[in-house]
Amino acid sequence: MNLLVMCLLSLAIGTIGGLGAWLFRLLIGVLHNLFFLGEWSLSYDANAHTAANPWGAGIILVPVIGALMVAWLVKTFAPEAKGHGVPEVIDAIHYKRGIIRPIVAVIKSLASAICIGSGGSVGREGPIIQIGSAFGATLGEIINVPARQQVTLVAAGAAAGIAATFNAPLGGVVFAIELLLISINVRTLLPVALATITATYIGRALLGVYPAFNIEPLQVNQFELNSPGMLLLLIPFGVVMGLASVAFIKGIYWTEDQFEKMPGGDLVRHASGMLVAGILFYIMWRSTGRYYLEGIGYASIMDVLTRELTNPAFLLLLCVLKLFVTFLTLGSGGSGGVFSPALFMGATLGSAFAHFANQMLPGVEIDPVTFALAGMAAGVGASTGAMITAAVMLQEMTDDNNVMMPIIVTTIVACTVRKLLCPASIYTLKLLRRGRIVPEGLQAALDDARHVEDVMEKNYQIVAEHAAIGPYAGVTIQAHEGQVVRVFHPFGTGEIQSSASPDKGETFVRLGPKTPLVEAMREMQQAEASCAVVFSHADSDRVDDIAGVITWRELGVYLTRWSELL
CATH class of the missing domain: 1.10.3080.10 (Clc chloride channel)
Structure with missing residues (x-):
């Protein structure tokens, strides 16, 4: 199209x-x-x-x-x-x-x-x-x-x-x-x-045209010129955010596993988890006059960004309880996103870190809002793996270009820590638990830029349909009247049947030489095939049109080579 x-x-x-x-x-x-x-x-x-x-x-x-x-x-x-x-x-x-x-x-x-x-x-x-x-x-x-x-x-x-x-x-x-x-x-x-x-x-x-968080812009001189120490403090704060992101990721799936072990069906599990959440809402409302923990949490984030919440101990308490309620909500079977809880986590931890630092380092003039915004970006970037997205979105959500330097420093450190301790993000870990492997970064684009003709094996032999095949033979294609019937290769589990044998189903795929490599892998996986025959014309099954053969062995060697460059 x-x-x-x-x-x-x-x-x-x-x-x-x-x-x-x-x-x-x-x-x-x-x-x-x-x-x-x-x-x-x-x-x-x-x-x-x-x-x-x-x-x-x-x-x-x-x-x-x-x-x-x-x-x-x-x-x-x-x-x-x-x-x-x-x-x-x-x-x-x-x-x-x-x-x-x-x-x-x-x-x-x-x-x-x-x-x-x-x-x-x-x-x-x-x-x-x-x-x-x-x-x-x-x-x-x-x-x-x-x-x-x-x-x-x-x-x-x-x-x-x-x-x-x-x-x-x-x-x-x-x-x-x-x-x-x-x-x-x-x-x-x-x-x-x-x-x-x-x-x-x-x-x-x-x-409306207003940003998601309509706050006063940061004063650029506070952290870029007059207070270079603030920039240095963003590095240990990035470590804190990386550790918090690991706890966020693993906490959700650990909680999910615990609820899966509970007796009863989905309704009982989700209701029991939200019952605990409801008790926390009521306790918070009775204690403070506000819920703080319910919903997307933007009201509490605004309290941090407008400097209404300044008690570092209470901020840490809010962070812990919000994560706990998020674990209960998603782990028990709820439906919703993880950006907002990550923003809440970053805002409360950032402000608490800044207030503690001000107490420990008088005279440094650390701005809690700067650290809150940096923490929000780091929380999203480290937990989801979308580091650039987090930085760009925080700038757009606050309409303030001055946030970029603290955001970049904190997010890079946080993502590094999270990657070292938990290689999978909050998104890819869910897929890994299903046995789904998803390429990261430019890996997908590089694979898509390559075609099967760049990887296929051209060293194969063609024999008659009922010809004997030795145990040490390489890739062997059986043919009948010029058409491919079966494929054998030493890296599979035995015989690979073609569509010419409908009683056993089609277990190899036909590809054209210009088929993108990612699409080839996807087709092979969906067909549960261990190899693909590459024809000069993708709709052909003639022996004369065979250009090469691909097995998972060739694909594995190719991906290993690319991974060394990425």
């Missing part, structure tokens, strides 16, 4: 992304007001604290009611809607040819809105990413685009969703580049960029 049609499809995806972000926020607001205030209202400001509820101690049951609804929806209609969403999108791109069921968008919207509205400690970004991706995938299936373009439309939908949610168009594009796109070129970037611009424009028209 030509680039013009792809761009038109991207405009449609961006439109849905912007409208979807707006409708999703409205749905959260309606449900939040019903659950916590007992009133029907569209008015909801996530950056402001929730007013006192009319339920008293009954507020403990609000998250439980929401949990029962979420667990039933997810189990009945779309298990893919469980969790934080982005791993499912990555899985669809790398292992399902960009196919996402349309029902996922509907159920993810409802389940996540109910989870957040009833107090679940998750973010809005994961659901809208999955919603946008599902629409992109559905549109691609309707138009019947090739697999490579289908993946681009999925990435465009995800980027549009995140751009509209955070009012961060560049952040959306970079997110797609860092985590979703298999190859990066004009044909992939242009559709993604158009989708994010369209979604951001519609989002601003419906949600």
Whole structure:
């Protein structure tokens, strides 16, 4: 399909992304007001604290009611809607040819809105990413685009969703580049960029033009000129954020494992987890007059950024409790994103670190807001592996260029620490637990830039169909009347049957010499084939058209060589 049609499809995806972000926020607001205030209202400001509820101690049951609804929806209609969403999108791109069921968008919207509205400690970004991706995938299936373009439309939908949610168009594009796109070129970037611009424009028209956190800009001289010591302190703070990110990643999946061991079904597990969360909400409300821990947590983040919360001990307590409630929400079966909890973790830890440092190092003039913003970027970047996305998005979310230097220093250190202690990110670890291996960084783009003709083995022999094959023979192709019948190779488990033997199924794939390497690996894995025969014409099965053979051995050698260069 030509680039013009792809761009038109991207405009449609961006439109849905912007409208979807707006409708999703409205749905959260309606449900939040019903659950916590007992009133029907569209008015909801996530950056402001929730007013006192009319339920008293009954507020403990609000998250439980929401949990029962979420667990039933997810189990009945779309298990893919469980969790934080982005791993499912990555899985669809790398292992399902960009196919996402349309029902996922509907159920993810409802389940996540109910989870957040009833107090679940998750973010809005994961659901809208999955919603946008599902629409992109559905549109691609309707138009019947090739697999490579289908993946681009999925990435465009995800980027549009995140751009509209955070009012961060560049952040959306970079997110797609860092985590979703298999190859990066004009044909992939242009559709993604158009989708994010369209979604951001519609989002601003419906949600306002202000940044997500509308705060006073930092004073650049504070940390760049007058206080160079502050920059040096960002290094140990980056170590702290790296350790916190490791705890965040492993804590979610450890909690998930514990709930899986519990007796009872999904409804019982999720309800029991949210019952504990409800008790914490009530204790916090009785103790402080505010919930602090429920929902996406932006109100508490604003308290940090506007310097209303200054007690370092209380900030640390909030960080620990927020992470614990997030573990309960996602580990027990909730639905929602991880960006917001990571932002909360970074803001509270950053401010607490700065206040402690001011007490220990009088005269250094350490700004808590600077460290809070740096911690927010480091929390997102280190836990998700999207380091550049985190830096760009924090700049867009605050509309302040002065945050870039502390953000970069802290995020680099935090990502390094996290990578050393926990090689998988919060997204890829979920896939690894399923046995799914996802390439990182430029690995995918380099593989996609190579074709099977660059890797295939040309040393093979062709024999008659019933010819005997010795135990030490190399790659051997059996033929009948000029057509490939079977393939043997010493690196497999034995005989590899072709479509000419339908009783045993097709267990090798046909490829053309210009087939991208990533697509070749994907086809071989989906067909559960241990080899592929490369024909000069991809639709041929003639012996005369054979150009070479690929086995997983050749692929393994090739990937090992590239990994040494990356």
